[in-house]
Amino acid sequence: SVASAADILTPTSMDRASFLAEASSGAFDGCTVAYRTFESFSVTGKVDAELLSALPPSLRFICHNGAGYDQVDVPACTARGIHVSNTPSAVDDATADMGMFLLLGALRNLAVGMASLRTGHWRGATPPALGHDPQGKVLGILGMGGIGRNMAKKALAFGMKIRYSNRTRLEPAVEKEIEAEYVDFKTLLAESDVLSLNLPLNPSTRRIISSDEFAAMKKGITIVNTARGGVMDEAALVEALSSGKVSSVGLDVYEEEPKVHPGLLENPRVMLVPHMGTYTVETHQKMEEWTISNVAMALESGRLQSIVPEQSEM
Numbered sequence: 475s476v477a478s479a480a481d482i483l484t485p486t487s488m489d490r491a492s493f494l495a496e497a498s499s500g501a502f503d504g505c506t507v508a509y510r511t512f513e514s515f516s517v518t519g520k521v522d523a524e525l526l527s528a529l530p531p532s533l534r535f536i537c538h539n540g541a542g543y544d545q546v547d548v549p550a551c552t553a554r555g556i557h558v559s560n561t562p563s564a565v566d567d568a569t570a571d572m573g574m575f576l577l578l579g580a581l582r583n584l585a586v587g588m589a590s591l592r593t594g595h596w597r598g599a600t601p602p603a604l605g606h607d608p609q610g611k612v613l614g615i616l617g618m619g620g621i622g623r624n625m626a627k628k629a630l631a632f633g634m635k636i637r638y639s640n641r642t643r644l645e646p647a648v649e650k651e652i653e654a655e656y657v658d659f660k661t662l663l664a665e666s667d668v669l670s671l672n673l674p675l676n677p678s679t680r681r682i683i684s685s686d687e688f689a690a691m692k693k694g695i696t697i698v699n700t701a702r703g704g705v706m707d708e709a710a711l712v713e714a715l716s717s718g719k720v721s722s723v724g725l726d727v728y729e730e731e732p733k734v735h736p737g738l739l740e741n742p743r744v745m746l747v748p749h750m751g752t753y754t755v756e757t758h759q760k761m762e763e764w765t766i767s768n769v770a771m772a773l774e775s776g777r778l779q780s781i782v783p784e785q786s787e788m
């Protein structure tokens with residue numbers, strides 16, 4: 475086990491300034507591997523050049539527990555010779571399940587009915603508008619990695635037509651299996667009835683969906699985001715909801731978690747979940763096992779099981 479293979483240090487700081495001070499005091503000297511959680515962002519902030527320079531030069535590996543690693547500045551890690559791993563595939567089912575829940579909930583205006591029921595008003599003084607069935611609708615998937623492909627399979631079972639846009643096209647056999655048609659970004663925007671965001675957040679995807687993209691969409695589109703809030707311009711989304719361009723939304727992620735844009739909070743056509751895409755016993759277990767096996771491999775062989783793609787040549 476890792477516990478017998480290494481000494482384990484647990485930082486005690488509760489904010490970035492004290493973490494920087496704790497690191498600079500030599501508390502972590504000699505440490506070679508860091509196990510990092512998504513939640514640690516609220517304590518340390520981003521793992522960037524400043525944070526790395528406070529950490530000891532012995533640090534060679536950062537094993538992140540999560541699929542998305544936008545909280546870690548990978549080029550800054552590369553520059554210091556620090557290898558970074560994430561937990562791909564472990565999150566696919568749970569995140570795609572959340573995507574389907576939000577997709578169905580948004581199409582059916584469930585948030586409206588659920589909120590009025592809880593205030594003792596059954597379906598409300600003004601009942602929610604009739605929803606829409608997924609059957610026969612075009613689901614546009616932006617970002618066709620493990621989560622996108624998993625969601626495509628699930629949406630297929632609901633009778634949806636799958637289109638996708640991605641940096642690279644899938645192998646024909648994979649496309650065939652999930653009955654997904656490859657289209658360019660513009661076509662995806664113009665022809666989707668539902669758009670699901672399944673791409674990582676990085677400098678080239680930040681706010682990839684903003685005013686111009688909403689303008690290019692079909693009127694009445696439903697948007698689902700289980701990726702990262704930062705891939706969409708929240709203020710532009712609020713605008714697109716009030717103009718009627720976007721008819722309903724399902725969100726698990728936000729630009730500045732835990733803050734949520736007031737225009738989303740007050741709009742009953744938005745189904746909101748507080749970043750719970752992987753929040754299950756089974757998936758957390760898979761993610762922890764994946765992260766720990768990266769730690770173990772780093773200790774034993776100086777390599778990582780799932781190094782992030784930006785460092786695949788490292």
Ligand SMILES: O=C(O)C(=O)CO
Pocket residue numbers: 512539540541542543565751752
């Ligand atoms: O794995 C991730 O990237 C998540 O957002 C959930 O922890």
